[in-house]
Amino acid sequence: MRCACTIADGADVPQVSVIIPAFDAEATIDATLASATAQSVRDIEIVVVADGCTDATVARVERWTRTDPRVRLIEQANAGVAVARNTGIAAATGAFVAPLDADDLWHPRKLEWQLERFGDPGVGLVYGWYRPIDEQARVCATAATPAIEGRVLHRHLHWNFVGNGSTPLIRRAALDGIAYDPALRAARAGGCEDYLLQLQVARRWRFGCVPAYLTGYRQRAGAMSGDRGTMMRSHVAALRTIRPSLPPSARRVCDAGIARFALLSASAALGRRQVAPAAAALAQALRHDVAATGAALTEQVATIRRARASRGAAAATPGARFDDLQAGDPPSTWTPSATLAALARLDAED
Template structure:
């Protein structure tokens, strides 16, 4: 059997921390997928608002939701808890303030089947807190490990992998999403972008978010090259130059 076949359960891991204003819309965007065999694993990471009550309210009405709660340990720990609890053949991720288009999973699974791929991603739009589009992120048709070293081409809210690759763990480090997908693409050999007329996901950009701190992000990137991937000084400098150029292009 082709391990990247279109049929199969997708476990969607959603970490939650003080997300009462957005978590219900994010959850419903998963439960409204046209690919019906979905398991939504929601991990409340010690929220201090009423996020857990909102999660439980939806979970009580939909058996596809697995609602878990743990002391605050950060987003990496919450995602790892979700992966461990997941029962699906595929794993995908969505944060509790982002949303998916209804055909997101169906589109990706079909493209993975056609391309015989075990990792896929998609285009997504960045929106502000008023719902206005800031930019469209349109990644390349396919990437390999070296491409990923030049730039993170996989928005975490669009990534999906087949569990025949094994489950990696999220590390508590800046750019933990990037480190995770670097590893999954290295294992798979390549990843493919599912084509679609419209973006398949919507990423919320909050004012003052950590991801908006470009200087800090650059420091994280350099550390990943040197300490996580073990690249030499010259190789790190070469890939860092590509990273900088690609970061500028993404925001045009």
């Protein structure tokens, strides 16, 4: 492991540590670093962990370290995103940790607005909304705009409303005793390491929300989050990992989630004509929650029908660039479902 920069003894400790794991990110790392260094909160450090890069990522980051002393580079052999994030956090010194993937973007006031929500000492994580963007940083889809706050464990088990790993700002104390789990990648089920960590934080801490579009979440061909089958398996693996530590009411929500994602994994395997993995995933779903499997199957059939009905429709026109849009536009019209409302009552009792 090699570190291109260290903080001198007696130097001021930054308020926020931005952690950027990077693997062969030469196409996007400059835009991501420009987004991080442009934050209105200036008291930050930016730790880039080059995870066995084989392209020009390291050279590009080294140029940033020469022009902005807040940027630090650590190089390590390829070990995956979980280990890279943990390496960055171990080297960081800030009171808050802000994960940022090497292809995502932030609104300039993201950290400022999130820090304002930490006035409550019981809040361990603050998230905001995000916009999916394409490889040219143009908004390419809409995303949900939830405002779920307080105790959120049951609702977060039901639905990953945070949505991606570049959105949260996390109190460093909330990470005591937990870390990103490399076991998911080792089991060929990587992708939900951020979701698993958020669930672990939610067991002990409250969440806060900034109701604004703060993150541009990159959708790229070949990206891990775009591999539907892997992501479904990763959701199952994440939920199975946290299940033993949950109280009974949360385990029931967890089991329903495992059943739902196992069924979706079976569907993805069938789409690739992989019958044996599909059968194994379906059996796993039925073992965990027969009723949830039936409900998920009904939902899947409805989704297929909607997709078939929409064939031949004109492709959406690419939208505006992420940086050109106002953080609060359009305003949210989101309302919680009946299921989320019921789970909110369980969270209130937690």
